[in-house]
Amino acid sequence: MMTTRHPTPTTRRPRVPGTGRYVATVLALPALVVVTGLALVAGSWSQLPAVVASHWGPNGVDGTQTLVAYTVTATAFVVGLSLLLALVAWVMPGDGRRIMATTVGVMSGFLGTVLYGALLGQRGVTDPSAATLSPMVFVLGALVGAVLGAVAWMLNPVLPRPDSVAPAVPADAPRIPLAEGERLVWFGWTAAGAWVVWLALGLAVVGCFVAVVAAPWAAIGPALGIVLLLLVAHARVVVDADGLRVTSAGIVRWLRVPLVSVAYAEGSELHALREFGGFGLRFRTDERAFVTRSGEALRVVQRDGTRTYVSVDGAEEAAAVLNALVTRAVDA
Amino acid sequence: MLIRVDPASSLPIFAQIAAGVRREVLEGRLGTGDRLPAAKEVARSLDVNLHTVLRAYQELRDEGLVDLRRGRGAVVTGAQPTALVEVGEAVRALVRAAATAGLSRQETVSLVTKEWS
Numbered sequence: 001m002m003t004t005r006h007p008t009p010t011t012r013r014p015r016v017p018g019t020g021r022y023v024a025t026v027l028a029l030p031a032l033v034v035v036t037g038l039a040l041v042a043g044s045w046s047q048l049p050a051v052v053a054s055h056w057g058p059n060g061v062d063g064t065q066t067l068v069a070y071t072v073t074a075t076a077f078v079v080g081l082s083l084l085l086a087l088v089a090w091v092m093p094g095d096g097r098r099i100m101a102t103t104v105g106v107m108s109g110f111l112g113t114v115l116y117g118a119l120l121g122q123r124g125v126t127d128p129s130a131a132t133l134s135p136m137v138f139v140l141g142a143l144v145g146a147v148l149g150a151v152a153w154m155l156n157p158v159l160p161r162p163d164s165v166a167p168a169v170p171a172d173a174p175r176i177p178l179a180e181g182e183r184l185v186w187f188g189w190t191a192a193g194a195w196v197v198w199l200a201l202g203l204a205v206v207g208c209f210v211a212v213v214a215a216p217w218a219a220i221g222p223a224l225g226i227v228l229l230l231l232v233a234h235a236r237v238v239v240d241a242d243g244l245r246v247t248s249a250g251i252v253r254w255l256r257v258p259l260v261s262v263a264y265a266e267g268s269e270l271h272a273l274r275e276f277g278g279f280g281l282r283f284r285t286d287e288r289a290f291v292t293r294s295g296e297a298l299r300v301v302q303r304d305g306t307r308t309y310v311s312v313d314g315a316e317e318a319a320a321v322l323n324a325l326v327t328r329a330v331d332a
Numbered sequence: 333m334l335i336r337v338d339p340a341s342s343l344p345i346f347a348q349i350a351a352g353v354r355r356e357v358l359e360g361r362l363g364t365g366d367r368l369p370a371a372k373e374v375a376r377s378l379d380v381n382l383h384t385v386l387r388a389y390q391e392l393r394d395e396g397l398v399d400l401r402r403g404r405g406a407v408v409t410g411a412q413p414t415a416l417v418e419v420g421e422a423v424r425a426l427v428r429a430a431a432t433a434g435l436s437r438q439e440t441v442s443l444v445t446k447e448w449s
Contacts, residue, residue: 184336185377187369234371240377250370314361317334
């Protein structure tokens, strides 16, 4: 079918703007969590038992460690995971880094609060097997994570990149005829296969199981997973005079490509696992995608050289609409 | 699903929107159970009044092409747009008659264009 691809722009800027701020964020936020946590632990050191509870199950404590080993493990866990996430994000383009910086903030804030909080909750305890883990630690962790995530989000705005592709739609690119003053909109759906239903059912079973075996609140994770899965699995694709946008349930906007930033568009093909390593919102160097399945996809090349992919039926027509709108905007 | 409106056309905008949906149904790109985009979204994208889109959807409902239900929006019923089906049949009859009379494609199109104006 329509897989004629125009040459991929190869002009790359030497350095992603905002790199210094990104590196500072992903290093400073976990460091802040660790330093604060260690300071609080050090201040309570004499009140903590030599052996502390390190793991809880449905029937209470089912694992212990020495105080030193727990402190070192907790610190290494927060630092290691933060650095790993930062490393993964290193090759990502601007908006991908913003999401990863936010993830590092949320993750380090939540994990650090829970791990150090679980330890500080054992002050004055003599028998580690009798130690309890308050649900408030998780609530506090979620709050700290949300605050640090918000800080990381604000510190890492998506910066505009210099244009490297001329806003000229190639002569052989699909383009629908457009009368002067005519308005048009193209609607499409991007939808995953039946595997989503099975996965959602699996998560529901897991949620029911942990709710019965552990505690009702433990089902929150699987429940959130189901909501996220259903949002990712079915999204509306719209092309109009504003450009391209992909939204779910009318409230979650996964992608937006303003018309002024589009160089041209074309029908294409993508392979979810081989090219993007999975489903949902995906990022690669200078590329991002919203993927629900392999196969037909809309490919949008932006003036700054980045490419956006959306797996959607009727991609060729969507590209023709986008190209017609871009051509009219450029000619105006 | 492509919807296009031309404010300069003599056809009212709601009729152009309805015609766009009819065309999608006739060409098989909208089938039974498919949901039309929310009227609010269509109005925003085409920069037209919300009531204009709602009027188009109501016209399609009156023709039996869509089912309007609160909370579910406009859902395609699977019925074929009668007016367009009739046009399709008339066009096929015209092509057969033109071929019988020995008219070329260009001559037939010229006759239609002349009649249209």
